[in-house]
Amino acid sequence: MTNADLPRLTHTFAIWREAQDTRIRTRLGGIYYLLAWLLTWLFSRAPGEMALSGVALTLFFCAMLGLRLVHKLPAHHGEAELRGWVDRHWSLILITSLGWGLVHAWAWSDLQFEPSRLIATLSTVAFSTAMAFNFPMRKARGIGAILLLYLPGLVVLGLQWQSQSAILITLAFYLSYLLLALNRSHREYHATLTLEQQLLDQRERYDLLSRTDSLTQLGNRLQFNSLFPAMVASVQRQGSPLSLVLLDIDFFKRINDEYGHAVGDLCLHAFAERMRLVFRRDSDALLRLGGEEFGVLMIDTPLEQARELAEVFLRDLDSNGLDIPGQRHLPLTASLGLGSYDAAQDASAEAFFKRVDDALYRAKEQGRDRLVMAI
Known part of the structure; x- marks a missing residue:
């Protein structure tokens, strides 16, 4: 058994x-x-x-x-x-x-x-x-x-x-x-x-604890490594859309250096809560991939719909920053890479992830605080 x-x-x-x-x-x-x-x-x-x-x-x-x-x-x-x-x-x-x-x-x-x-x-x-x-x-x-x-x-x-x-x-x-x-x-x-x-x-x-990030209560990298290939295999069989957003907090090291790691942890927790407010559908899988990098897996979500949600998150974060309990308001921005699974380009889950990760890297190169689409 x-x-x-x-x-x-x-x-x-x-x-x-x-x-x-x-x-x-x-x-x-x-x-x-x-x-x-x-x-x-x-x-x-x-x-x-x-x-x-x-x-x-x-x-x-x-x-x-x-x-x-x-x-x-x-x-x-x-x-x-x-x-x-x-x-x-x-x-x-x-x-x-x-x-x-x-x-x-x-x-x-x-x-x-x-x-x-x-x-x-x-x-x-x-x-x-x-x-x-x-x-x-x-x-x-x-x-x-x-x-x-x-x-x-x-x-x-x-x-x-x-x-x-x-x-x-x-x-x-x-x-x-x-x-x-x-x-x-x-x-x-x-x-x-x-x-x-x-x-x-x-x-x-x-099992839940092993797959949950203890700080943010989002899924962790282990959960992502298990869930992502399964979702890709599912859309390969069924042809349904799957979108992936990768998010990276801009200049997070400065927050740790200026305010200390305790405030940095509060910032990560608040960032996760803001993600929950925007990506709040039951089908959305929210994950902390490591450090200040996060991800959202959106099953049955076309690229344009995922883009709208990602832009809402980016504008909200840019306009409002984060309120840290016991601390002053912190202005904060993030860089986002976004892509939707494409059978013509993505021979595997790893290839799909690399396309979106490359888009995130370009967002950082182009000045951060922006959303870049995977190509």
Whole structure:
């Protein structure tokens, strides 16, 4: 299992994990119902006399096995889809349990099965034990499946109390143990699930921290290096526009030298806040690429629309500068390079970035405080 397999929303994780566990554990058990029935039938006194019933039940358990195997998990790991899958799969489990419970009851009510009753009973014990320990995700459904496996046979044994009381009492005691074991397995399963969720939450927090610039709370260079190639690959497939703005604060070294690095940090934070005011669409990815250099990735944004936003930011910064908390107002300008992905020019994400970076370099060369378009 890779990280990409995990659902991104932690509230979906519990049902996703349950679906995965159910899918894995149900595949092993399905074939044993079929084998148990074949042994019970073929070791009866006269299997040929029950050929019609034997074949019918064989087809039934084959069908249940086949339905388990072909019932694939949904491609989309949405909560509603996963819950629907789990509900449908539990229906298969419960129907199979009822089918075997009736087989066990038949074995004890028909003398033809006297030689193979032990097979049926041991199979019932095995199936119910597996249910208690392998399917504790839903306690009520687990109890229901165990009762479906057990109760039909217990009813028949109860009707034969004088001759079968020892077996009936033994199975009843074991049933009580299984119900207690299922309850314990249920608690342990959900305790483990809670721990997994906590670890997933912690990992996501660490991942977010590793991809977030601690000073500005924008994405950092690591985030950019991950996001940018993926966005370029997406627009190469789909043909949608992708624009990139690179921003560099002019003469930032002077701010650090004149006011100190503490004020410089406040300036970087205020600059990031100003970016958020202008590039505020949900689809805009705002990043600090390092030092005083920033970037904005704008998916589904044509070049002209990106240019308008970049010019609004440049004019606003040029006119208003930055208000630094606890400090006087700082006049500030920035140099910007802007480009939109062009399949004819950009053979790769690196080529696209270089075109925009070259435009930023020209903006600095031409006197700063300006926007230069990539060519």
